[in-house]
Amino acid sequence: MQPFTTLTGVAAPLPMANVDTDKIIPARFLKSINRTGFGKNLFHSMRFREDGSENPDFVLNQPAYRNAEVLIAFENFGCGSSREHAPWALLDFGIRCVIAPDFADIFHNNCFKNGILPVRLPREVCEALMDDARLGGNARLTVDLERQVVVRPSGEEIPFEVDPLRKHLLLNGLDDIGQTLQHAGAIDSFEARRKTEQPWLAG
Amino acid sequence: MSAQAPRTLFDKIWAAHVVDTLPDGTALLYIDLHLTHEVTTPQAFEGLRAAGRKVRRPDATLAVVDHNIATDETRRTGIGDAESRLQVETLERNVAEFGVPYIPLLDDRQGIVHIIGPELGRSLPGMTIVCGDSHTSTHGAMGALAFGIGTSEVEHVLATQTLLQKPAKNMRVSVDGDLAFGCSAKDIVLAIIGKIGTAGGTGHVVEYAGDAIRALDMAGRMTVCNMSIEGGARAGMIAPDQTTFDYIARTPHGPKGEAMEQALRWWRTLPSDEGAHFDREVKLDAHAIAPQVTWGTSPEDVLPITGAVPDPEEAADEARRAQLRRMMEYMGLTPGQRLQDLPVDVVFIGSCTNSRIEDIRAAAAVARGRKVADNVRAMVVPGSGLVKKQAEREGLDRVLREAGFEWREAGCSMCLGMNPDKLKPGQRCASTSNRNFEGRQGQGGRTHLLSPAMAAAAALAGKLADVRDWQPKGEA
Numbered sequence: 181m182q183p184f185t186t187l188t189g190v191a192a193p194l195p196m197a198n199v200d201t202d203k204i205i206p207a208r209f210l211k212s213i214n215r216t217g218f219g220k221n222l223f224h225s226m227r228f229r230e231d232g233s234e235n236p237d238f239v240l241n242q243p244a245y246r247n248a249e250v251l252i253a254f255e256n257f258g259c260g261s262s263r264e265h266a267p268w269a270l271l272d273f274g275i276r277c278v279i280a281p282d283f284a285d286i287f288h289n290n291c292f293k294n295g296i297l298p299v300r301l302p303r304e305v306c307e308a309l310m311d312d313a314r315l316g317g318n319a320r321l322t323v324d325l326e327r328q329v330v331v332r333p334s335g336e337e338i339p340f341e342v343d344p345l346r347k348h349l350l351l352n353g354l355d356d357i358g359q360t361l362q363h364a365g366a367i368d369s370f371e372a373r374r375k376t377e378q379p380w381l382a383g
Numbered sequence: 384m385s386a387q388a389p390r391t392l393f394d395k396i397w398a399a400h401v402v403d404t405l406p407d408g409t410a411l412l413y414i415d416l417h418l419t420h421e422v423t424t425p426q427a428f429e430g431l432r433a434a435g436r437k438v439r440r441p442d443a444t445l446a447v448v449d450h451n452i453a454t455d456e457t458r459r460t461g462i463g464d465a466e467s468r469l470q471v472e473t474l475e476r477n478v479a480e481f482g483v484p485y486i487p488l489l490d491d492r493q494g495i496v497h498i499i500g501p502e503l504g505r506s507l508p509g510m511t512i513v514c515g516d517s518h519t520s521t522h523g524a525m526g527a528l529a530f531g532i533g534t535s536e537v538e539h540v541l542a543t544q545t546l547l548q549k550p551a552k553n554m555r556v557s558v559d560g561d562l563a564f565g566c567s568a569k570d571i572v573l574a575i576i577g578k579i580g581t582a583g584g585t586g587h588v589v590e591y592a593g594d595a596i597r598a599l600d601m602a603g604r605m606t607v608c609n610m611s612i613e614g615g616a617r618a619g620m621i622a623p624d625q626t627t628f629d630y631i632a633r634t635p636h637g638p639k640g641e642a643m644e645q646a647l648r649w650w651r652t653l654p655s656d657e658g659a660h661f662d663r664e665v666k667l668d669a670h671a672i673a674p675q676v677t678w679g680t681s682p683e684d685v686l687p688i689t690g691a692v693p694d695p696e697e698a699a700d701e702a703r704r705a706q707l708r709r710m711m712e713y714m715g716l717t718p719g720q721r722l723q724d725l726p727v728d729v730v731f732i733g734s735c736t737n738s739r740i741e742d743i744r745a746a747a748a749v750a751r752g753r754k755v756a757d758n759v760r761a762m763v764v765p766g767s768g769l770v771k772k773q774a775e776r777e778g779l780d781r782v783l784r785e786a787g788f789e790w791r792e793a794g795c796s797m798c799l800g801m802n803p804d805k806l807k808p809g810q811r812c813a814s815t816s817n818r819n820f821e822g823r824q825g826q827g828g829r830t831h832l833l834s835p836a837m838a839a840a841a842a843l844a845g846k847l848a849d850v851r852d853w854q855p856k857g858e859a
Contacts, residue, residue, distance in 0.1 A: 197706060198581055198681050202820040207801040211451070211466035213425035213473050225822050230808070254702065256582040259615065260820060262517040263423065264533035285585060285617050286517060286531055293535035343549070345407050357434070360543045363411055366403045367439075367545060370413055380638035380646045381415055381510075382442075 182295040183353030187276050188322040189249030192239045193310035199253055200260035201287065205269040207261075218265055219272030240273070244316035250277045250323065252309050257298075258287025267294045277323045279330065281306055292346045295353065297325060299340045308332075325351060389656035391553045392622050393588045396528040396653070400511050402545055412548045415510040417540050418496045419446045419483070421474040422801070423515030427538035428477040438481040439544045445505060446478045446485040449495045453803050454764050454791040458488060467802065481541075494767025494793040497521040497735035501605065502767060504634025508623035508650040513540055518735045518817065519618075520611040524604035525631075526623030526653055528588070531612065551617045552586055552662040555655075557593035560669040565851040567745065568603030569737060569815065569834035571595065571667075572610040573675035577685040579665060584616025587663060590655060591621050595669035601630040602741035609736045610817050613682040622654035674850055676722055677819050677832040679710040684819075686722060688837065688849045694718035713821055714829050715809070722847050725831070729812040730761040730842040731824070732835050733791075734798035737815035738766030740773045742835040746788075747779040748855040749839035755787030756845025762789040762804070764796040788842065800825040813841035 209221040227238045234241045240248060251270070257280040258266060267290045270278070278291065279299045291298045301309070312319050312333050322331035325347060329337040349356055375382060390398070403411040417440075424446075431438070438444060451467040452458055462468040471488070478485040486492050492499060497518050500506035508526035513519060515537040522529035536546055556575055576583070589611055596607065604621050611619025628647060631637040638646045673687035686693075695707035695718065711717070716725075732738070732746050746763060755761045763783050765771035771793055774780055780790045797804040798816040806812055806828025815838050816823075819830040831847060840853040 195702065197702065200681075200818075200820045202818070202823050206822050206826070207450075207799045208826075210422055210801065211464075211470055213429070213470060215426050225826070230827075256585070256615065259581055260517065260612075260818065262515055262519075262531035262533055264426075264515075264535060267533075282582065282585060284582070284615060286533060286612075290533035290535065293533060343407070343409075345405060345409050345547075356547060357436070357539050357542050360411060360539065360545060360547065363403045363545075364543075366411070367413070367543065370402045371544075374413070378646070378649070380507075380642040 181293070181353045181355065184276060184295050184297050184325055184350045186322065186324045186326065187249060188320055190245060190247055190317050191250035191252055191309065191313040191321045192245040192248035193313040194239060194251055194253040195310055197254040198256045198259055201258060201263050201266045202260055204258065204266040205263070210263060210265050215268050216272055218269035219274070222269040222273045247274060249274055250279065250321055251275050252306055252313055253278065253280045254303065254306065255281045257283050259284040262286045264290045264294070267291050267296050271296055279306060279309060292350060295350065297323060297350060299323065299330065301330070301338065301340055305338060389659040391655040391659045391661065392526065392590055392620055392653055393528060393551065393553055394659070396509055396511065397550060399509065409547050409549055411545050412511060413545055414513050414540050415443060416500070416505060416512045417444045418500055418512065418514035418519070419444060419537065420450055420496050420514070420516065421448045421470045422450045423534050424477065424537055425470060425473045426534050427541060428481065430538040431481070431541055436542045438483055438541045441482045441484065443544065444483045444541070446474060446483050447493060447496050447499060448474060448488050450795045450799065450801050452488060452794045454794045454796045458792060463803070491768040491772065494770065495735045495738065495795055497609065498738060498766030498770065501525055501601065502634065502769060504631055504637030507631065507637070507646070508627060509653055513546065517612040518609050520616070521605050521609040521735055523608040523611065523618050523620035524601060526621060526627055526650065528618055528620065530618040551588040553660065554584060554587035554589045554616070554663040554665070555661040556589055556591050556665045556667070558591065558595040558667045558669050559593040560595060562595055562598070562669045563672060565674050565836070565849070566672055567834045567836060568599050568606040570672050570675045571669065572607045573677065573682070573685045573832065574667060574672045575665070576610065576614045576682050577675070578667065579614050581613060581681055581683045582615040584611065584614040587616050588618045588620065589614065589616040591619060596621060597624065600741060601626060602739040605739065606736055610682070613817055623650050674837050675833065676837065676847055678714065678716065678722060679707070680713055680819055680821050682817070682819060682832065684710065685832070688722055688847065690722055692716045692718055692720040692722070715811070723849060724846065725811065726846045727759060727813045727831070727841050728810040729806060730759055730838050731764070731797040731812055731814040731816065732762065732838050733764030733766065733796050734816035735766065735795070736817045737835050738764060738770065740770050742815065743770065743774045743779050744777070746835040746839040747782045749836050749850060749853050750786040750788065750843065751782050752856055753786055753843050755842045758845050759842050761787060761842035762791055762797070764791040765793050767793045797824050799823060800828070813838045813847060
């Protein structure tokens, strides 16, 4: 996993609540057996018209936001299915950070496993950041994970919370399976104990 | 005081599965059962292979194909779509290489992963159950802690049989009183989501309680728990009781004899203690719930069938007004339109929400001796090969076919637009599935979520209809 330390980039405003995973990437595009290549279908129904051409009204099709690395949206971002294809599609497009008032739990979890930082900030702060983002490609935001701040184009710093363990894994790009396998002894003894206490679970 | 503080069902199952606790409070949680399917596993197995890791507990893992497959006779001659075929073949290669038990497509036990777990007796009370699918919450109906995970976590469970998890908050949704005529478990859960909203359960595990929940059979309890994710909850669960134990006793893999006695001694200790703390409580009166139907593109946009499409201009703020206007346009609706006047093109009875034998019986009871309207394509897709066989033993397939319904093979089918069963752009569908998101059942498709009996009534009426006007006939 690519570490996430500090990101300075263009932010795209997506002023919608309940952006669901089918909107992020529709199920018909989930048939790949790889983790890459999903970016071309990111937000497919909003990004493309029925004839397959780009919808010029959609934010990521506008020249200023085509290389956006941050997305700002409203409540309950990523609701719906558990598909990790949603963060894979964002990442493949180039989005490394999503800022919203809150996120659906599974999507939030999946982001951290893929080097994407989801940042929870109050609705009014998201609105202010969207106003910044509407200034276009010159209004770049900085997201500093180490210091846990979002830096506005004006230089104002907005602090955010992040789980310490997840921060550590993200800053260092660590695989959490490796982390867990350090507890292999504890897993072994837990399993041995359960085998006697709950024999009906065996195979 | 020496006695332990009162605990919830969730607290007890959680505590019984903590292998280790990290300094920041994150738990290493042991997973008893890992269900897998073709869509969310290829990258996980690939990760194991790249790192030279094995599946730690193949015996606690079960694989099946359900999302990608056709539900008609063509499944016997191979999968037409090249990408779908590759995904299924990849799963078959992976389960063979890693020694994971697998139910193949043409096996009688094949079906939707969330139907077969309980049906086979693999999903049991007190267990932790995960699957790379958000509707894993279904298994919470057994009195288990069951939740959906992403593919990276699938890989983590395959490699370690554990997950790194922060404890959830406890929420209790109590539904008391007798369920009104014409209503079912689906109406209960749609009413709950209508009340709490699609983010109402975020960060919480929901325990469903109250005498209306206790009165549900296991199929109904699974329908309720299935849609926990549509209310934003991490998981939904129902305390195990005699209904649960009797169900397990009839399953092929459920514990038997002394093992069952031993299991029962633990299972009976699981229900939430008197006075246990819930971070949030929500109460509903079952009798006040009328047959429900969604009108918008989020499951929270739900109304009684007697209702009318709301006016976006009456919404509180501009963001919500804009959202509602977009929904109206997508759904092809105008404010004030009566829901019962909306003609439907397709009726879909199936999905992990409503494809059990009880659901098919409910649909057949309404359809018996009647005909599907000329303008409607109506399909019934059993949740598993075993459900299909049972329905055929009961003659329900004949009742449904005679009424003009298609009788299909088991799979996810038209729930999610990933296999040949899809809506065409602009088609309106009365569906017993769980999501009405834009494009969910096929690009441009318009979904109205409702119960199996309501779906059958819509098929007969050719439009959304009140099932209370379509009482079963013939056997009275």
